[in-house]
Amino acid sequence: MPTRPYVIDQMISPKSIAARVEELAREITAYYEGTDKLVVVGLLRGSFVFIADLVRELHLPVEVDFLEASSYGDAMTSSREVRILKDLRGEIAGKDVLVVEDIVDTGFTLSHVVRLLRSREPRRLEVCALLDKPTRREVDIRATWTGFEIPDEFVVGYGIDFAQRNRNLPYIGKVRFTDEG
Ligand SMILES: O=P(O)(O)OC[C@H]1O[C@H](OP(=O)(O)OP(=O)(O)O)[C@H](O)[C@@H]1O
Numbered sequence: 001m002p003t004r005p006y007v008i009d010q011m012i013s014p015k016s017i018a019a020r021v022e023e024l025a026r027e028i029t030a031y032y033e034g035t036d037k038l039v040v041v042g043l044l045r046g047s048f049v050f051i052a053d054l055v056r057e058l059h060l061p062v063e064v065d066f067l068e069a070s071s072y073g074d075a076m077t078s079s080r081e082v083r084i085l086k087d088l089r090g091e092i093a094g095k096d097v098l099v100v101e102d103i104v105d106t107g108f109t110l111s112h113v114v115r116l117l118r119s120r121e122p123r124r125l126e127v128c129a130l131l132d133k134p135t136r137r138e139v140d141i142r143a144t145w146t147g148f149e150i151p152d153e154f155v156v157g158y159g160i161d162f163a164q165r166n167r168n169l170p171y172i173g174k175v176r177f178t179d180e181g
């Protein structure tokens with residue numbers, strides 16, 4: 001539980017998110033056109049809202065699978081140790097794969113997951129991330145498609161949490177502590 005009081009200032013509205021998700025889905029559909037099946041892999045828990053919206057806009061035969069990775073716990077900074085808490089149910093060897101991530105911050109989570117999944121030899125593996133904080137990067141990795149580049153702010157909402165709270169907000173907001181001067 002966060003002990004300090006905070007408020008959340010809206011940064012990206014539900015309307016802007018929906019419009020961007022539609023654009024991303026259009027590009028992804030064009031990229032994978034002709035695939036017999038795209039395995040869409042959501043990284044739990046943060047991507048659960050984004051993946052739900054994104055897959056409904058993909059005009060492709062899709063299978064949905066999930067991988068749970070965790071490195072933040074209840075903190076605002078990465079432990080830099082990525083733990084895989086739940087693996088995929090299905091095989092991805094020889095298949096087209098799209099990894100769906102909510103946010104790329106230091107890059108530790110995504111690089112760990114991409115390395116793991118590439119070792120299973122998918123046919124094509126690409127990444128779609130809703131948010132990117134490029135100024136915080138510690139590992140050299142980029143998503144193939146990014147929804148929004150954002151400044152160095154701790155964000156919540158649309159699936160993203162602060163110590164497991166605020167995932168259910170329909171917008172992306174930044175956390176502002178109210179006990180600071
Ligand atoms: O680029 P990084 O610095 O690695 O940060 C990004 C990751 O951090 C968050 O996951 P978290 O460990 O909080 O788990 P969660 O998805 O269950 O909230 C977020 O959902 C990303 O997966």
Ligand code: HPA
Nearest residue numbers: 105153154155156160161
């Ligand atoms: O800004 C963030 N908010 C919530 N979780 C996160 N994990 C990495 N960056 C963030």
